[in-house]
Amino acid sequence: MLTSRVKAFIGVSIVISIIIALHYLGVLNGVEQSVRAVMSVPSGFVYKKTHQFASEGEQQHAQDTARAAFDSAKFILLSEENESLRRQLNFISKTPYSSIGGDIIGQDVEPVGNTIIINRGTHDGIENGQPVIAYDGIFVGKIVRTEESTAVIRLLHDGQSKVAATILNNDHSIGIVEGGYGISVRMNFIPQNEHVSPGDVIITSGLEKGIPRGLVIGRVEAVEKEAYQPFQKAILSTAADFEHLVTVSVITGI
Amino acid sequence: MTWLKRTAIVGLSVVGVVFVHLATNAVLPAPWNQVNMVFVFLIFFLLFEESGTVVWIAFSVHFFIELYAVSPFGILLFSGTISTLLSFWLYQYFFTNQSWYTAAALSLLAIVIYRSIYTALFLFFHVFGYFALPPWSALLLVYGWEMLLTSGVTGLAYLLTTRPFHKKRKLLPVEWRV
Known part of the structure; x- marks a missing residue:
């Protein structure tokens, strides 16, 4: 015989599963849209009020x-x-x-x-x-x-952001700019033999589908270069x- | 009529706590934005109402919050509801009194269970390639702040809300109503 707790656990799990299934089937779209519409007004107001500049x-x-x-x-x-x-x-x-x-x-x-x-x-x-x-x-x-x-x-x-980028140096080095879970943004896979300096501007390279060339990403703050590594890394300060x-x-x- | 009034109050509370949770997340500076206002509310509801209704409130709140998450739909809903159910049982069978440290401990255990289930589901989706796994150090740091601050806020809020009345709340036998 199932205890009342096991029955409750199974019952709650079944309800959650039904809601998840209804979500993926699109049945809950109307409800979700309504909730978002209602919540977006106050949450947008709070966000704007707290994120706009102090002066x-x-x-x-x-x-x-x-x-x-x-x-x-x-x-x-x-x-x-x-x-x-x-x-x-x-x-x-x-x-x-x-x-x-x-x-x-x-x-x-x-x-x-x-x-x-x-x-x-x-x-x-x-x-x-x-x-x-x-x-x-x-x-x-x-x-x-x-x-x-x-x-x-x-x-x-x-942490999951990645975008193809180019450094505006003499070599026009290409690489991948990746986020670091809010801690830092870095550009990886820069060929080791290319010269990268702090202050160099980084833009999107246009080599990625859907991302045009020329969007400004930021500037190089520091370069991490190890002789035994095939690529070097650059730590960036973002323009945004x-x-x-x-x-x-x-x-x-x- | 009493039932209708009570349902309306609970409904408004659900909307209110969702809004407060989203606002806390967006407004407060790190690490204070890690305070999980949903669990502060749920633990308060559990301590004062001592009813299994808290599980369905957790279900509703996490359904709304799920709409503001990037992770696949269901992760927050499942982990939030099941952790509240387990916390309810903990309160029912393990905790023997009500005090500020009971509130803090229950809150801490609820967050530990919540984040354990959340991380397990996160890993499950990671195995199937849906998610890049964040560094464990970053994840544990955020979890640590969330546990510390949420349990601290719950304990402090309980202390502040019950102290002025100078009376001990009588612990009622908890009925199973989920």
């Missing part, structure tokens, strides 16, 4: 910093690349890529995740894998989950200020 000066400083990194990348590219590359760099105003602006309405509740939620979803043409930018082209992350009216963005410094993001743009139509 106009602080906001201006962050924008100037991001702008400086962007302008630096822009200058180097414009001076070194051809007209085609120049068109790509000024993607915000001159390229065929369109973008959709969205307000951040919350952030993830996972213990080690660095993700945010925006009030744009599949209804607005958002798809998984699309790049997300702040200001005039500062890369902040990628779309990892979409719902009808919301989307989740995995930020660059999340993830603590004060309030609105972002999703690049679509790539």
